[in-house]
Amino acid sequence: MTFPLIGVIGGGQLARMMLPEANHLGYRISVLAEGPEVSTALAAPESPVGDYKNLETLRAFAAGKDVVTFDHEHVPTEHLRTLAAEGVNVQPGPEALIYAQDKLEMRKRVEELGLPNPRWREVHSVADLQSFGAEIGYPVILKTPRGGYDGKGVAFVNNDDDAASLSDWFTGSALLAEEKVNFTRELSALVARRPSGDAKAWPVVHTIQVNGVCDEVIAPAPELSDETAAAAQDAALSIAHALGVTGVMAAELFETPGVGPGFMINELAMRPHNTGHWTQNGAVTSQFEQHLRAVLDLPLGSTDALAGVSVMKNILGGSNPDLHAALPAAMDIDSGAKVHLYGKGVKPGRKIGHINVLGGDGEAIDAVRARATAVAAALRDA
Secondary structure, eight states: OOOOEEEEEOOSHHHHHHHHHHHHHTOEEEEEBSSTTSTTTTTOSBOOBOOTTOHHHHHHHHTTOSEEEESSSOSOHHHHHHHHHTTOOBSSOHHHHHHHHOHHHHHHHHHHTTOOOOOEEEEOSHHHHHHHHHHHOSOEEEEOSSSOOTTTTEEEEOSHHHHHTTGGGOSSSOEEEEEOOOOSEEEEEEEEEOTTSOEEEOOOEEEEEETTEEEEEEESOTTOOHHHHHHHHHHHHHHHHHHTOOEEEEEEEEEOTTSTTSEEEEEEEOSOOGGGTTHHHHBSSOHHHHHHHHHTTOOOOOOOBSSSOEEEEEEEOOSOOOHHHHHHHHHHHOTTOEEEEOOOOOOTTOEEEEEEEEOOTTOOHHHHHHHHHHHHHHHHHO
């Protein structure tokens, strides 16, 4: 029996969490790792080390792969276009992935699709930024279109003086300025689409950010109206279809009750996403299995939730450097909690794992959150 060989560019925890799903389905995964000690390289039998920014390295890695997909969005677009032109099965393709790589391109396309965008402008200078602030009113947000994540590449601009202090951000490339949206909370609409067009959405979730990093996810988003939830899922599915997305896509949203459909598009990610980790234990089909199904153009699995509420709590590096030593006590706190560790060294604030907890019948959301928090704290601060 010959099963397809899947290539994944990037050796972070997302690629690592694809491995068991590929094993269950009988597929092999080879990962282009950034170094021998990155998360997936420690777990994947086939994990050559190479620079994903080098075209020849990418060509050599893609050789013999039935499909190539991604752990992150940072591979140069021009290299992906070259690979696709040479016959490599890149999923998602570069013409879709660019909207997750470049926030300016994403804003333009969302506007063309008639979906709810914050007010925004392409800016090339401090004067442009100040003009935008004067037009819509401060505060505004300045973003680097490429490369930013987890709060990096983002600046809050409260007045003209703040704008002037960011002069070193303007190095010749266009930047993205956006209004600071008055939102009540952040949401995420996770969907998956296969090349033949079939697509499915998981329940919309509430995401809680701390210092620009996803800290907690509650699925489904509590007290979200059915109308807003359906509109958010429809918007994410519309984007996936319009852009020709293959695989998992997360549409990160601002909830804006009373404004438009009740939300605005924040950012897009075209890969498994932190806000979808709850699906590993809380949904019939995890985002990692679904991503592999989608890029292989296999029938998609059910996205139904397995519990009335699921909570995902990220574990960020804290005072405890020895996660293994802390595991017994953490597991003893809650036998129903599922611990997912990434094989990373502990550094302050670094994502090193997450906890998934499913609520029991009639269990209050705050109680489920407290369970997840207690297990994460035992690992982080033991």
